[in-house]
Amino acid sequence: MSILTSLQLLPLIGALVVGILPASNAKLVKQVALGFSLLVTLVSIVMAISFDSGNSALQFTEVRTWISAFNINYAVGIDGMALVLILMTTILVPIVFLAGWNESENGRWNVKVFYILLLILETMMIGVFAATDVFLFYVIFEAMLLPVYFLIGGYGSGDRAAAAMKFLLYSLFGGLLMLAAVIGLYIISTNQGGATFDIARLSELTIDSATQNWLFLGFFIAFAIKAPLWPFHTWLPTAAKSATAGTSTLLLGVLDKVGTYGMIRFCMSFFPDATKTMTPAIITLAVISILYGAFLAIGQKDINSLIAFTSISHFGFITLGIFALTSQSLTGAIFYMVNHGFSTAALFLTAGWMIKRRGSTQIADFGGLQRVAPVLAWSFFLAGMSALALPGLSSFVSEFLVLVGSYAKYPVAAILGTLGIILAALYVLLAVQRALHGETPATSAGISDLNLREKIAIAPVIAVLVLLGFYPKPALEVINPTTKTVMINAGVSDPVAKVAK
Amino acid sequence: MTTSTSLVYLIALPLFSAGLLLLLGRIADKWGHIFATLVSASVFVIGVMEFFAMQGREGEARAATQKVFEWISVGTFQVDASLLLDQLSICFVLLISGVGTLIHIYSIAYMSHDRDRRRFFAYLNLFIAAMLLLVLGDSYLNLYVGWEGVGLASYLLIGFWNQKPAYATAAKKAFVANRVGDVGLSLAIMIAFTQFGTVTFAGVKEGASGASAGALTAIGAMLLLAAAGKSAQFPLQSWLGDAMAGPTPVSALIHAATMVTAGVYLITRSNFIFDASPTAQLMVVIVGAITLLFGALIGTAKDDIKKALAASTMSQIGYMILATGLGPVGYAFAIMHLITHGFFKAGMFLGAGSVMHGMNDEVNMRRYGAIRKVMPITAATFGLGYLAILGVPPFAGFYSKDKIIETAFYAGGVEGILLGGATLFGAGITAFYMTRVMVLTFAGTKRWDENAHPHESPFLMWAPMAVLAVGSVTSGFLLNSGNALVNWLEPVVNESHEHHSEHFLPPLAISAMALFVVAIGVAFAILKYRSVPVVAPENVTGFTKAARKDLYQDSFNEAVFMRPGQKLTAGLVSTDYKVIDGLVRMVGWVIQISASSIRNIQSGYVRSYALIMVLGVLALVAAVWMVTL
Amino acid sequence: MDIANYIYLSALLFTIGAIGVVVRRNAIVVFMCIELMLNAANLAFVTFSRVHGNLSGQVASFFTMVVAACEVVVGLAIIVTIYRSRRSASVDDASLLKR
16 A cells, blocks of 8 residues: 555545544544644645655555546555655645634534544545546545535634635636546547546647647636636635635645646647647736735735735745746746645734734734734734745745746846736735734724634744755755656757857 | 855854744843944954955955855756955955944943843844845855845844834835845846856856856846845835834944945946946946935935934935946945945934933934034034045045045046936035034024933944044045055956046046035035024925925825735735635526525425426436337 | 227327327316326327237236336325325416426
8 A cells, every 4th residue: 555545545544534533522522633634734744755756756665446437446656746745745745724713613514524624635635636546636636626625614713604705616616627638538548549537648648739729728617716816816805714724724724726727737738739828818817817816915904915915926826837938937937826725824823823812813903013012023924024025934935936937038027027026915914004004993902812722823834934945955856856747748858048158 | 266164254243143032032141242342342352353354365365255055056056155365355354343343332322221132232232143144155046045135134223122113114014115126136146047047156256257148137126126225225215214213333333334335345246247247237327426416415405313314324325326337437436335324324323312312302403403412422423424425535434435436427428427417416415414413413503492412422332433433534544545555456347457547637626626616505505504503494395394204105006006006905805805716606506506505306205205206207208208219 | 890990089089188188287187087098099009019910019018017007106195295285286376397
């Protein structure tokens, strides 16, 4: 049994154990769930250590027959890109548990259900990045929506039922388009001697360009909704407004990455011709997302939807990096996925603590927090600095790589994207000024600073942001082989410098 | 090139100290300021040792490098965290750590009543680390990290008293204006990488000779944009006046002596780009000339002592930028003026801080007057700085500013006359507004607030001022004796030893003209400010009104960028809700509407269901029938 | 006699039954109309049995009769129950499905 399978089974076992615990003992439930998630983190770190970064092939592979009639397999295996995303997931889950220790208590159902849902979600989040069978990927891709639906609808705030429904229907719509494309691929593979859902074999198919375009769109729209790219983004702010901080963290930090991950893993490797055809249009959408998300973030009054719109801007950067398709931009984009996960986690978690203490999500209701809760204020400030890609923090490395790589092939897009960094300064500093600076109003005077549990939860996130900012080499070394493979598959090489050395 | 192992401590020590003081929190309140000062002093000591080590080496071996670790390596994009200490960066290392340490010492006393003094010192150390990284990085990307790092430190320090909304806004404004410049630097790096496949100074220098004129001009223009943002040059200068919201030692260190001169460093460092692109050089001199007049004119109308000094800083940096645009001859003079300016302007800012300290933080010069009697040391040190900035021989400014005026005249032709005229005119206005500051503050009669009881500042405050005053007196002479600085910088900026003898104006004549203009400025100011009303007069010329409002740059920015930007944002927010999300909601709405109209068919009457069945069967039969036909 | 006449008769009976089901409201009448339709089908089955010369059609008609008998049992029981609760045998009064 591959370590990947055990990694997926562990949270599932955790969910079962939590299921048989008495619901009355909420503390025990939380401790057991946290224990299991930490165990998963540990196993994933062991896996990362034994991962061979020099090898560009899939590692820790395992294939078991699932539905033999259609040649559907339980097939898993990871490359560098999947590894960093899985690591990000397994590190974020216990942090989310710890940070939102009490957010399960105002739900529609009891505490147990909350942790069972989260642990099942963790299994699926690992599985979706590990799957090397398109059908398996599709099933997890769709099934993941359900725990999130219940987490938003059952434990969120405000108009949570409507937000959960919008999220579910919007994502299902994208999923159906992808299902059609998956079936289309299967039929083509059947016609070309050998029905298969295996990613590696599907990428070897020869498909005429018109068909490629349609199938590409099927996958791409599903991923663009997930990622979310302008103009498919409107479900995200609604969901982020209603979800708990922890759910938002996992939703934007991990689940949305499946979209950009899928663009690289499926769109590019299955349909190289269509990718070339569609690239100008997609780059345009990406640039619009960058600027649009930033402008909208400036105009937000609700802190959670502000974070959601900053993410739309950041997903624009990631998509730009992916489709500019140079080794810098692609590596930058993959690294950006990881950094955005941690950076968004820091933003949502600190914002969640602020909201919980102040009892309001409106930025205007805060103010002067730096005087009363300096550690909380600093955490939020650093998270904001990471969102505006301050050098020294990891998001700078990835954002700069995306821009420098894109400039070589799409200078106009890169220049417009670079303008986004001014807007980023505006949306972060406006929020920082309104929430942290100024006189402390009487309503905020009683706000307490972070307690030990919260400090332990935020410390690793900030540590990762700083460490990867100063020393991104370990991450980049793991990601580089994936980039190379993708570029070779796409038949693209880096532009050469105009003045030879 | 020599390989060094100690350069990294220049940055690591203050960075570590900043992190430590911030993480420890209140525990470090008792000793944080002393610790930070010692760290800064030890950085200065290391700098001095490096300087002497450099003097012991000759030629190529003078410059030292240290590769700290491999930072980013993706494909051909290879950037190491590497440091480069050459003849240019050592000047900055000594200036930053030297003036920095003096200002640390000054701040111990100046900030002694502030509950957050430890945090202030942590920020100061953070600034020192970032600024040293800026001047020591061996590639544009390393420089960029320091570049944004000093921006962050500046933001934190301007907003140090951010409980006052205006101060917090000033901090934000500075950061955003700097970011506009940062876009320029980012783009310059991107173009450089696309052109040369590397972003190290050495690599770009090597490639610059083979690049197209268009590419070089583009890089140059972008670097100039970056320099304008950081060094408060036209059209990005408006943040500097507001930045005076920060504590005065910050204004002295960051917004006078070091950070704002980073643009001069950037252009000097990139001399190989600008030397190869006359268009870019022309842009540089135009920006420099506009700013030096702009700043000087604003300085004539400011009543806030710090804002008057800030306008002066802007103007003096304009001189330096102009000098860097004049080609190989200008760089050394720009750096010389930068160093002498570091001494006299920092000294004057500390003097202003000392006056404010004694006057209950009053900044309005109209409420000063006759302070020389109660603060003799402050008045003396400030006075020496004043003589230096005027360019009175043998004070520091005489050597550095006269050289710039001279070089401007020697640019030749119409350009030379225009630039020379601008610098000369600027010198006159400088004399006017600086005399105005002197007269309003130290001379004349008392116009103090009733509660003001000015007194001389403590030793910890006046000692740094005295040291800086010594620098204001001697640095120009020292740097110029035997062309010391010019020769020292020669390997970096490739100064060719051309002689200016063929020009129509001998240097002596230019100096005489400069002194004459300065004398006029001084005389005019003394005459005009014999009596000073406490409330600023309203019936002033349109020009004064404009200068009081920073020549309407803020109004322009607000009208052209801010308000349309706000409108655009508001428009997009409502479009997003109404149009894009509206479409999504419309899909749901259409389904609801159509569902409820289809629901009417479900009448609940058996016979209507039966009828539909019959009709359905008939339709089916008809369809089958049609097909078989 | 022409075989087609039987088919015409069967079609006519079926149509009368169908129209009766749709237009009449009395549950008993509707019920009888359904029976009429079933018997129209039976007639058609028997006719086709004759045409093809085998017994399949006749067997099918027996099935129909059995089903019809079952239907009468259940259907009449429902009608009686509805009549008891609503004092009416009109099918329009039994429109509970609507809301």
